[in-house]
Amino acid sequence: MTEPQRPMFSIITPVFDPPVEALRETIQSVRDQRFENWELILVDDCSTDPAILPTLREAAAADSRIRVIARETNGHISVASNDGIDAARGEFIALLDHDDLLTPRALRANAYAIAAEEDVDYLYSDEEITFPDGEIIVFKKPDWSPERLRAQNYCNHLSVYRTTLLREVGGFREGFEGAQDHDLVLRVSERARRIVHISKVLYRWRAVPGSTVGDEEAKPYAFSAGQRAVQEHLDRVGIEGRVEFHGPGIYRIERTLPAERRVSIIVPTIGSTAMVWGRPTVMVLNALRTALEHTEHPNVEVVVVADEPTPPKVLQEIRAIVGDRLVLVYFREKFNYSRKVNFGVLRATGDRIVILNDDTEVVSDRWLETLLAPLEEESVGMTGAKLSYSSGTLQHAGLAWSRGYYIHPFREWERDDYGPFGILGINREVSGVTGACVGIRRETFLEVGGLSEELWNSFNDVDFSYKIEFLGYRTVFVATCELFHFETMTRKGAVADWEYRAIRRRWGRPTNDRFTPDFPELPPTGQERRARESRDKRRRVRLESAP
Amino acid sequence: MSIPEAATPETTSSDYSARYYLHYDPVGGEYAWETEHWRNFFLGVADRIVGALAPTTALDVGCARGILVQALVARGVDARGFDISEDAISGAHPDVRDRLRVGSATEPIEGRYDVVTCCEVLEHMEPRDAQKAIDAMCAATDTVLFSSCPNDYEESTHVNTNPTAQWAAWFAERGFFRRVDVDSTFLAPWAIVFQRAELAPRALVERYEARMEPMRNEVIEKRRALLDLQRRYDEVEGPADEASEYDTIRAEVEIDDDALLARHAALSARDHVIGLEASQVRLQRELEAARKRNRDLRDALDDKEDELEKLHASKAWRVGRAVTYPTRRGRD
Numbered sequence: 001m002t003e004p005q006r007p008m009f010s011i012i013t014p015v016f017d018p019p020v021e022a023l024r025e026t027i028q029s030v031r032d033q034r035f036e037n038w039e040l041i042l043v044d045d046c047s048t049d050p051a052i053l054p055t056l057r058e059a060a061a062a063d064s065r066i067r068v069i070a071r072e073t074n075g076h077i078s079v080a081s082n083d084g085i086d087a088a089r090g091e092f093i094a095l096l097d098h099d100d101l102l103t104p105r106a107l108r109a110n111a112y113a114i115a116a117e118e119d120v121d122y123l124y125s126d127e128e129i130t131f132p133d134g135e136i137i138v139f140k141k142p143d144w145s146p147e148r149l150r151a152q153n154y155c156n157h158l159s160v161y162r163t164t165l166l167r168e169v170g171g172f173r174e175g176f177e178g179a180q181d182h183d184l185v186l187r188v189s190e191r192a193r194r195i196v197h198i199s200k201v202l203y204r205w206r207a208v209p210g211s212t213v214g215d216e217e218a219k220p221y222a223f224s225a226g227q228r229a230v231q232e233h234l235d236r237v238g239i240e241g242r243v244e245f246h247g248p249g250i251y252r253i254e255r256t257l258p259a260e261r262r263v264s265i266i267v268p269t270i271g272s273t274a275m276v277w278g279r280p281t282v283m284v285l286n287a288l289r290t291a292l293e294h295t296e297h298p299n300v301e302v303v304v305v306a307d308e309p310t311p312p313k314v315l316q317e318i319r320a321i322v323g324d325r326l327v328l329v330y331f332r333e334k335f336n337y338s339r340k341v342n343f344g345v346l347r348a349t350g351d352r353i354v355i356l357n358d359d360t361e362v363v364s365d366r367w368l369e370t371l372l373a374p375l376e377e378e379s380v381g382m383t384g385a386k387l388s389y390s391s392g393t394l395q396h397a398g399l400a401w402s403r404g405y406y407i408h409p410f411r412e413w414e415r416d417d418y419g420p421f422g423i424l425g426i427n428r429e430v431s432g433v434t435g436a437c438v439g440i441r442r443e444t445f446l447e448v449g450g451l452s453e454e455l456w457n458s459f460n461d462v463d464f465s466y467k468i469e470f471l472g473y474r475t476v477f478v479a480t481c482e483l484f485h486f487e488t489m490t491r492k493g494a495v496a497d498w499e500y501r502a503i504r505r506r507w508g509r510p511t512n513d514r515f516t517p518d519f520p521e522l523p524p525t526g527q528e529r530r531a532r533e534s535r536d537k538r539r540r541v542r543l544e545s546a547p
Numbered sequence: 548m549s550i551p552e553a554a555t556p557e558t559t560s561s562d563y564s565a566r567y568y569l570h571y572d573p574v575g576g577e578y579a580w581e582t583e584h585w586r587n588f589f590l591g592v593a594d595r596i597v598g599a600l601a602p603t604t605a606l607d608v609g610c611a612r613g614i615l616v617q618a619l620v621a622r623g624v625d626a627r628g629f630d631i632s633e634d635a636i637s638g639a640h641p642d643v644r645d646r647l648r649v650g651s652a653t654e655p656i657e658g659r660y661d662v663v664t665c666c667e668v669l670e671h672m673e674p675r676d677a678q679k680a681i682d683a684m685c686a687a688t689d690t691v692l693f694s695s696c697p698n699d700y701e702e703s704t705h706v707n708t709n710p711t712a713q714w715a716a717w718f719a720e721r722g723f724f725r726r727v728d729v730d731s732t733f734l735a736p737w738a739i740v741f742q743r744a745e746l747a748p749r750a751l752v753e754r755y756e757a758r759m760e761p762m763r764n765e766v767i768e769k770r771r772a773l774l775d776l777q778r779r780y781d782e783v784e785g786p787a788d789e790a791s792e793y794d795t796i797r798a799e800v801e802i803d804d805d806a807l808l809a810r811h812a813a814l815s816a817r818d819h820v821i822g823l824e825a826s827q828v829r830l831q832r833e834l835e836a837a838r839k840r841n842r843d844l845r846d847a848l849d850d851k852e853d854e855l856e857k858l859h860a861s862k863a864w865r866v867g868r869a870v871t872y873p874t875r876r877g878r879d
Contacts, residue, residue, distance in 0.1 A: 328799045343802050346810050449818030467821055470828075506822050508829040 007114060009038040009107050010090030010163065014080035015098045016045040020055055022099040022206065027059045027066070029204075030096070035107035041087055043069045045080040078172035078180045085163075085171045094160045095181075099206055102158065106202035110160050113196050121162040121192035122185075124155040127203040139421060140518035142429060144195045147374065147476050150230050150243075151426035152250050153182035158203040161188060179226035182249075186233040199517060227251060239377065250422045252480060255373035257297060257352075263368060264301045264350030264442075265291060268331075268340040269358040271310035276361075276486055277390060282314055283486065284358035288321050291356060295368035305329045305344040337435075338451035338460045345445055353445055357436040360387070361484040371439040371481040374427070381448075381473020382440045382465070384433020386424075387485035388415045395485045397423075398430030398477035399465065401510030402522055406462050406503070408434070409519040415482075420519070429515045430477045432465025436485050439478075447471065458495045459503050466507045558671050558704045559631075580614050580640040589618035595733040597622050600690060600740070602661035608652050608684060609668030611635045617643040627660075652680035656687035663688040666734060669714070670695045670705045677707055678717070685721040685743070692731065693718070694738035711737045724751065727758045 011030055015023065030040045042056045053070060060066040069083055085093060096102060110123055129137045141154055148154055169187045176183040189195060230251050231243045241255035269284040288302065302322045306315060319326060329347050331340050341355055352372045364370060374380045387396040393412045400407045410419055418425050448467040451460045468475055576582040592615060602624055607615050610628025612635050619626035620643065629650035630636055636649050652668065653676045663684045669677040684691055697710045715725060723741040731738040858864055
């Protein structure tokens with residue numbers, strides 16, 4: 001196959017006092033590119049180390065595609081980068097830090113992706129992070145996740161922008177130093193026609209002391225700048241909310257649910273009793289009581305869909321707890337979870353729907369507001385909550401479809417664990433959410449045809465999530481909406497074969513999850529499994545043949 | 548030919564023992580002359596009968612304990628009565644006892660009377676017997692004060708409950724028509740005074756129409772008044788709280804109304820369509836992948852064939868073949 005030599009890339013590297021050896025390696029990683037149509041613009045931001053400028057000039061002399069801009073004053077990273085942007089001649093601009101490395105295929109992979117999607121304006125890819133102690137971590141990134149980008153700059157390196165768009169938004173902004181990349185990506189994403197994620201490691205980030213990732217205390221000014229960058233982004237796109245600092249480079253957004261939204265909480269139940277923390281508890285009463293206690297939203301209706309065997313005494317208590325906000329739907333057919341929910345929603349009058357299992361207990365204050373507010377954004381189709389077992393370990397933090405399985409990643413992790421790259425503490429796009437606690441607009445629920453009644457027991461939530469994505473909506477995991485879910489921790493393999501077949505008939509066999517590509521519980525690939533099997537076999541043979 | 552079994556069961560004298568009258572009216576107390584409630588009620592009825600019809604003689608058919616007979620006597624009417632229940636007759640007040648007898652309403656009535664009263668009796672009789680009773684009454688008088696509750700189905704001995712219009716029609720068959728000039732509701736809302744009359748259709752229509760018109764006007768006037776009242780009430784109370792009213796109305800629901808089931812059918816249909824579309828997209832994708840694999844394999848095959856051809860065309864190959872030819876031949 002012939003390699004495309006279009007488009008031309010301008011690689012911009014602002015330089016300020018890096019170790020000279022590292023700088024040489026950085027430049028060399030560009031010269032090693034398999035793809036040849038590039039220029040490297042080295043902007044020296046008045047380095048104090050006298051060895052720097054000669055090193056740059058030497059590189060330029062060795063390769064005509066390398067240019068040097070020597071600033072006469074130190075302008076800091078944003079200004080220096082902007083000088084590079086002004087000078088760029090390429091159709092796309094790639095940003096490379098003065099001590100990091102591109103992998104040899106970096107530009108070629110971008111060129112292929114651009115050839116495949118002509119209207120792409122911004123591309124980002126996976127990266128490898130090397131810590132000072134030599135530890136190497138690969139950050140496999142999710143596909144385009146605007147909600148997650150508000151919580152952290154997960155795009156980071158390698159970022160490739162269409163030059164015209166980068167100039168249109170005015171490049172980097174002064175006053176956001178430390179979070180200048182985050183601010184830029186947010187502003188570009190608001191205007192980009194298409195954003196592409198290349199799921200390949202194209203960048204090696206060498207975390208040296210003093211850079212943001214390696215030393216969290218090194219750049220304290222970055223956090224307020226980042227908070228401001230996200231807040232301004234919210235204001236620009238019209239999201240009502242407040243940005244709060246959650247951790248280094250990680251933010252949480254407290255959004256507002258308009259008071260006039262009418263909320264219907266749908267609770268299917270059979271009125272059963274179970275042991276919760278050693279006490280016999282009527283599940284549905286516990287769920288309803290805590291759900292209503294933990295919200296201040298004025299306009300709430302509760303639709304309880306009760307199976308026939310629900311004890312009359314339980315119904316009485318439901319009436320007492322919910323009062324005149326109750327709509328009680330009697331379900332007198334054979335058990336079908338999906339059907340119960342569908343009829344509940346069809347009976348509901350709210351424009352926002354929460355589907356809540358009766359074996360839950362709400363933990364977070366303002367849970368209803370937190371869960372539903374993201375749905376004010378048209379493109380968000382569904383939200384899900386963070387659920388924990390009674391033991392305090394995680395039950396649900398978003399679902400993933402990986403290697404033929406439908407998985408709860410991070411199951412049984414500690415409830416308050418940050419997770420890799422902060423993934424458990426932030427709102428983010430996911431492939432799906434569990435049906436135990438779901439927020440959705442009523443119109444979206446109707447648009448996707450509700451829960452599939454053929455999947456009457458398991459996987460109706462998986463199918464529902466697929467449908468939401470199929471119609472072009474995002475599903476958002478809301479980390480700040482926490483509940484207990486008293487599902488038995490041992491309930492494994494409860495899904496029947498026919499349920500797997502039904503899901504795959506519609507949606508095919510899943511390969512790599514788009515939003516949670518990497519997590520510890522990831523099942524082995526077919527290749528890994530075969531390798532392990534043959535290794536086990538060899539081991540067995542050795543054992544058997546041993547004297 | 549035997550008489551076919553009656554469509555409804557027959558009641559007999561023993562169905563009306565003292566026990567029957569014990570629970571006759573729990574509000575009024577025991578059904579007897581001594582009970583003030585019943586005595587006053589029937590004295591009032593007697594006053595109205597005397598006032599409207601001025602009879603000299605009267606017969607109460609199905610008189611039970613003869614309270615109405617006694618009340619009519621007290622108002623100067625020569626009244627008699629009979630009843631099928633011996634218990635009832637023997638339980639009558641001594642003052643009226645000798646004016647009463649045990650007898651069946653199906654039997655012809657001896658003598659003639661200015662008025663025959665028959666209150667809440669015929670609904671207890673099997674339909675053919677009831678017809679005989681009407682015959683007997685109509686033969687003995689020109690005026691019948693009649694009542695039979697049109698909608699009390701709960702009482703066990705009401706085996707022949709009929710709408711008032713039905714009773715009126717049966718009397719009309721015998722030449723008896725409603726006296727529209729007499730308001731008989733003093734006895735019961737459904738009570739009627741029937742009188743023998745030679746009536747041309749025109750007169751009959753006129754008689755009913757004359758009553759109908761004011762009634763219709765009254766209904767219209769009352770509807771208007773009710774509406775005015777409702778509007779004034781709304782003004783005082785303010786508008787109804789729509790949301791809460793809505794909630795109360797639909798607070799507890801069954802999955803049964805057609806509109807809901809129709810919306811549910813639409814929802815399921817949408818799910819099926821999306822499922823089919825998704826399957827189609829999946830199959831398309833798999834087909835695409837299979838085609839690509841096919842193309843790649845064919846390319847690989849072509850490459851191998853080219854390689855093979857080149858090999859065959861090479862000098863080394865031809866020389867090698869020539870050298871090995873004899874030995875191969877020998878092997879064949």
